[in-house]
Amino acid sequence: MSTLLHIDSSVRAITNPNPNHNSISKNIALRFIDTWRETCPTDEYIYRDVGVNPPAFFTQDWIGAVFTPEQKRTPAQHDILALSDRLIAEVAKADIIVISTPMYNYGMPAQLKSWFDQVVRINKTFDFDLARGDFPLQPLLSGKTLVTITSSGEFGFETGGIRESASHLQPHLRTLSKYLGVETIYEIAAEYQEFGDERHRTSVSNALSRAEKLAAELAVNALTASPEPEAINA
Numbered sequence: 739m740s741t742l743l744h745i746d747s748s749v750r751a752i753t754n755p756n757p758n759h760n761s762i763s764k765n766i767a768l769r770f771i772d773t774w775r776e777t778c779p780t781d782e783y784i785y786r787d788v789g790v791n792p793p794a795f796f797t798q799d800w801i802g803a804v805f806t807p808e809q810k811r812t813p814a815q816h817d818i819l820a821l822s823d824r825l826i827a828e829v830a831k832a833d834i835i836v837i838s839t840p841m842y843n844y845g846m847p848a849q850l851k852s853w854f855d856q857v858v859r860i861n862k863t864f865d866f867d868l869a870r871g872d873f874p875l876q877p878l879l880s881g882k883t884l885v886t887i888t889s890s891g892e893f894g895f896e897t898g899g900i901r902e903s904a905s906h907l908q909p910h911l912r913t914l915s916k917y918l919g920v921e922t923i924y925e926i927a928a929e930y931q932e933f934g935d936e937r938h939r940t941s942v943s944n945a946l947s948r949a950e951k952l953a954a955e956l957a958v959n960a961l962t963a964s965p966e967p968e969a970i971n972a
């Protein structure tokens with residue numbers, strides 16, 4: 739049995755009175771989750787919508803608590819870290835993590851960044867040792883698979899694309915994924931939302947199909963514990 743952690747981060751809902759306002763990233767993620775659960779209905783499933791319920795921003799007191807050895811923390815410091823502890827426990831438990839995210843201002847939503855800020859924490863998800871030279875940070879978690887599902891209004895953020903230099907969403911997710919213990923990443927991207935044309939419809943339709951196919955493959959692999967399919971980098 740696997741544990742699936744699902745993080746959504748659009749501020750938009752999955753369904754709205756006007757379907758044009760439905761979150762694209764959340765709906766693609768939902769397709770992935772529904773397909774996974776058809777194959778693995780008994781897997782543990784943990785869901786957070788950080789777009790609608792954002793984790794608190796960290797503070798100077800949060801940093802003070804993090805750098806205080808655990809046994810010396812005051813009750814107030816334990817309280818400050820309670821949310822971070824809970825979110826980290828969810829990541830630690832997960833075998834597969836699905837993160838859906840819109841592109842806002844060429845990067846991730848502040849709400850999702852806040853989730854990462856609560857989760858990427860010294861002596862919990864990474865440790866730090868200057869004896870390692872120029873790369874003192876080392877992840878403490880390992881063996882996880884990450885599926886990122888992104889939606890953008892514009893297009894061409896891939897390597898060689900016309901907006902490669904403005905691509906701060908997927909590269910950031912890739913960099914941070916290391917500190918979640920991720921070893922394999924699959925990326926699904928829907929683009930062109932702001933154009934509302936055939937390219938957009940095709941892009942969303944392809945992303946939904948890819949989500950369904952990938953979920954079916956990964957779920958079967960999780961059931962049989964056989965090697966995973968080749969990573970898809972869209």
Ligand SMILES: Cc1cc2nc3c(=O)[nH]c(=O)nc-3n(C[C@H](O)[C@H](O)[C@H](O)COP(=O)(O)O)c2cc1C
Pocket residue numbers: 748749750760761762763764839840841842843844845889890891892893931932
């Ligand atoms: C505040 C805001 C900022 C956005 N910034 C960008 C951007 O920098 N680049 C882009 O391609 N699309 C941008 N968009 C468009 C969204 O990425 C697009 O609408 C996407 O589908 C939103 O995800 P969702 O459908 O899951 O809510 C922005 C949308 C909003 C609301």
